[in-house]
Amino acid sequence: MSAPQSLFDKIWQRHAVVTRPDGAVLLLVGRHLLHDGSAAAFRFLDERRLPLHDKRHTFGTPDHYVSTAGNDLASIGEAFRRDLVSGMAENARKHGFTHFGLGDPRQGIIHVIGPEQGITLPGITMVCGDSHTSSHGALGALAFGIGASEVAHVLATQTLWQSRKPQSMRINVEGKLGTGVTAKDAILAIIARIGTAGGTGKVIEYAGPVFRDMSIEGRLSVCNMSIEAGARAGMVAPDENTFAYLKGRPYAPQGAMWERAVAFWRTLPSDAGAAFDAEVTLNGNAIEPMATWGTSPEHASAVTGAVPDPAAAPTAERREAIASALNYMGLSPGMRMDEIPINRVFIGSCTNSRIEDLRAAAAVLQGRKAKVQAWAVPGSGLVKRQAEQEGLDKVFRDAGFEWREPGCSMCAGVNGDLVEPGVHCASTSNRNFVGRQGPGARTHLMSPTMAAAAAVTGHITDVRRLMAGEA
Amino acid sequence: MEPFSTVDAKAMPLDMTNVDTDQLVPARYLWRPRQDGYAEILFHDLRREPGFPLDAPAHKGAAIMVADRNFGCGSSREHAAWALVDSGFRVVIAPSFGDIFYSNSFKNGLLPIVLPEARCAELRAALARNPGTHLVVDLPAQTVTGPVGVNDGFSVDSFAVDPLRKELLIAGQDETGLTLSLAATIKGFVAGYAEAMPWV
Numbered sequence: 001m002s003a004p005q006s007l008f009d010k011i012w013q014r015h016a017v018v019t020r021p022d023g024a025v026l027l028l029v030g031r032h033l034l035h036d037g038s039a040a041a042f043r044f045l046d047e048r049r050l051p052l053h054d055k056r057h058t059f060g061t062p063d064h065y066v067s068t069a070g071n072d073l074a075s076i077g078e079a080f081r082r083d084l085v086s087g088m089a090e091n092a093r094k095h096g097f098t099h100f101g102l103g104d105p106r107q108g109i110i111h112v113i114g115p116e117q118g119i120t121l122p123g124i125t126m127v128c129g130d131s132h133t134s135s136h137g138a139l140g141a142l143a144f145g146i147g148a149s150e151v152a153h154v155l156a157t158q159t160l161w162q163s164r165k166p167q168s169m170r171i172n173v174e175g176k177l178g179t180g181v182t183a184k185d186a187i188l189a190i191i192a193r194i195g196t197a198g199g200t201g202k203v204i205e206y207a208g209p210v211f212r213d214m215s216i217e218g219r220l221s222v223c224n225m226s227i228e229a230g231a232r233a234g235m236v237a238p239d240e241n242t243f244a245y246l247k248g249r250p251y252a253p254q255g256a257m258w259e260r261a262v263a264f265w266r267t268l269p270s271d272a273g274a275a276f277d278a279e280v281t282l283n284g285n286a287i288e289p290m291a292t293w294g295t296s297p298e299h300a301s302a303v304t305g306a307v308p309d310p311a312a313a314p315t316a317e318r319r320e321a322i323a324s325a326l327n328y329m330g331l332s333p334g335m336r337m338d339e340i341p342i343n344r345v346f347i348g349s350c351t352n353s354r355i356e357d358l359r360a361a362a363a364v365l366q367g368r369k370a371k372v373q374a375w376a377v378p379g380s381g382l383v384k385r386q387a388e389q390e391g392l393d394k395v396f397r398d399a400g401f402e403w404r405e406p407g408c409s410m411c412a413g414v415n416g417d418l419v420e421p422g423v424h425c426a427s428t429s430n431r432n433f434v435g436r437q438g439p440g441a442r443t444h445l446m447s448p449t450m451a452a453a454a455a456v457t458g459h460i461t462d463v464r465r466l467m468a469g470e471a
Numbered sequence: 472m473e474p475f476s477t478v479d480a481k482a483m484p485l486d487m488t489n490v491d492t493d494q495l496v497p498a499r500y501l502w503r504p505r506q507d508g509y510a511e512i513l514f515h516d517l518r519r520e521p522g523f524p525l526d527a528p529a530h531k532g533a534a535i536m537v538a539d540r541n542f543g544c545g546s547s548r549e550h551a552a553w554a555l556v557d558s559g560f561r562v563v564i565a566p567s568f569g570d571i572f573y574s575n576s577f578k579n580g581l582l583p584i585v586l587p588e589a590r591c592a593e594l595r596a597a598l599a600r601n602p603g604t605h606l607v608v609d610l611p612a613q614t615v616t617g618p619v620g621v622n623d624g625f626s627v628d629s630f631a632v633d634p635l636r637k638e639l640l641i642a643g644q645d646e647t648g649l650t651l652s653l654a655a656t657i658k659g660f661v662a663g664y665a666e667a668m669p670w671v
């Protein structure tokens with residue numbers, strides 16, 4: 001009998017084309033995803049006069065540089081941004097890969113439309129020139145972000161060199177998330193626990209009852225932020241939820257092939273006794289709604305907690321890091337989390353712009369009014385359409401939100417959707433780095449429901465209080 | 472890509488943990504074409520702060536950076552490596568790196584070297600006491616050597632590097648040629664893969 005294998009081991013083995021004696025591995029890429037920041041990689045291909053090797057397994061959409069004010073090229077105000085979006089469409093025509101362009105209702109954030117279209121499948125390798133490619137692990141794929149040179153290599157060969165097999169880490173969350181506690185809170189609690197380098201060099205498998213009970217969209221939010229713990233990838237074993245989510249999606253297998261695929265997918269979960277290089281366990285019952293106070297995703301606290309006091313930090317280095325973060329964020333040591341003012345709200349990004357996110361936020365906003373400028377940016381044209389069919393756009397608009405067109409928007413701000421200097425933004429995105437949402441911008445990461453609560457109160461607020469009926 | 476063998480150059484200490492790629496290259500500059508150069512974009516927002524070492528006269532011409540934990544974490548933007556290379560850096564020494572940045576560096580002739588955390592701290596302190604000191608990074612021998620006869624925290628450190636990456640960096644090549652030479656092997660593998668998982 002062979003040694004017990006993890007989900008990660010099984011996918012790795014299935015895709016290792018060549019393993020060199022020095023440990024370097026050439027991996028086959030099952031799906032290659034592209035966005036409008038891929039110009040450098042195509043330029044490389046042209047310079048070397050190489051064709052796109054595997055157009056059938058290459059999919060793209062513009063997301064980073066598109067306008068969220070209008071869903072067309074003309075709405076993009078600046079020529080350099082228009083050129084990137086139109087350049088991508090031109091590359092799609094020239095090289096023949098599947099492209100969900102502007103005006104196509106399927107266009108949206110690449111990490112939203114991969115699962116939505118059934119392009120993301122269990123048991124395959126997936127790469128994209130974007131660190132949040134880890135999202136796709138939610139369906140049991142091994143998915144990770146790569147740089148522009150690696151994108152070029154995948155375009156030319158549909159393979160990727162890895163100098164060695166990454167280590168593995170299993171994160172178990174036991175118990176059950178409480179009312180008002182979401183997938184976003186779970187991943188922020190995990191990152192607060194293991195740190196932004198806690199997963200470096202590792203592939204994380206999220207396991208245990210909390211993830212078993214979690215929707216696929218929740219798992220996407222969790223796996224999305226694996227990179228914020230430094231991890232190469234994050235994944236959840238495929239199960240009946242996964243199969244139900246994928247069935248009937250346009251690029252998922254159909255008919256007899258579907259049955260065959262599901263039978264194979266059932267063999268993917270980690271074997272009993274599979275070895276992991278590291279293991280961490282959290283108690284899901286103890287996780288509360290979270291928000292970040294600082295300039296790293298690990299600077300996260302329960303909403304019931306307080307901003308840390310650097311004086312109480314255990315080391316000089318930590319003291320300095322906290323003091324510097326608080327200085328940038330304009331916060332005082334020891335102030336309560338729910339006293340942090342919020343001047344702006346962004347609900348969107350590949351972390352939290354799916355239909356469940358919008359439904360959850362809308363449920364909080366129903367009958368309430370935002371006190372600050374607030375945006376809802378659906379993750380794809382199809383998410384937007386679905387939300388509109390459910391009347392969610394009206395809830396957002398009635399609450400004073402702007403209801404915008406799909407794209408990455410204010411998460412990285414490369415399309416020009418920026419937060420002003422000094423402004424505290426409650427954001428459902430994934431990074432609160434210094435200047436991430438614009439020079440001087442003060443980002444507070446949180447879930448869509450927490451962001452909705454912050455919008456209607458003007459400060460960080462425990463959404464459970466609003467859910468319990470407080471005005 | 473410039474072949475890499477030995478770099479004998481000024482080393483600059485950077486006392487910051489978790490330097491993310493948004494600090495190395497703010498997102499608002501990502502649209503710039505590669506050929507336009509990224510030298511002035513490196514640490515665009517931070518370098519304007521007083522005391523930031525990048526533009527200190529003593530560090531002019533530095534090609535080696537000695538940094539701290541988790542250097543290059545965050546976004547996959549290869550621009551971070553471009554900006555370092557365009558600014559003349561050939562080596563970054565740190566206790567740990569963000570995975571994607573680490574990989575991107577090799578593709579651009581930039582050698583990331585992992586040394587123990589305490590050793591990196593000693594080196595940074597030694598460089599702070601002796602600004603503008605040269606270190607010698609010998610990739611074939613896998614060593615970092617301080618100035619001869621100066622003991623003040625400098626010495627000879629050995630580092631590990633993956634053999635394939637070392638080979639390609641010394642040759643000044645990326646992996647594309649190697650991979651294309653394996654076309655027949657890949658084709659055979661793909662046939663078996665398609666048979667086992669025809670739905671992919």
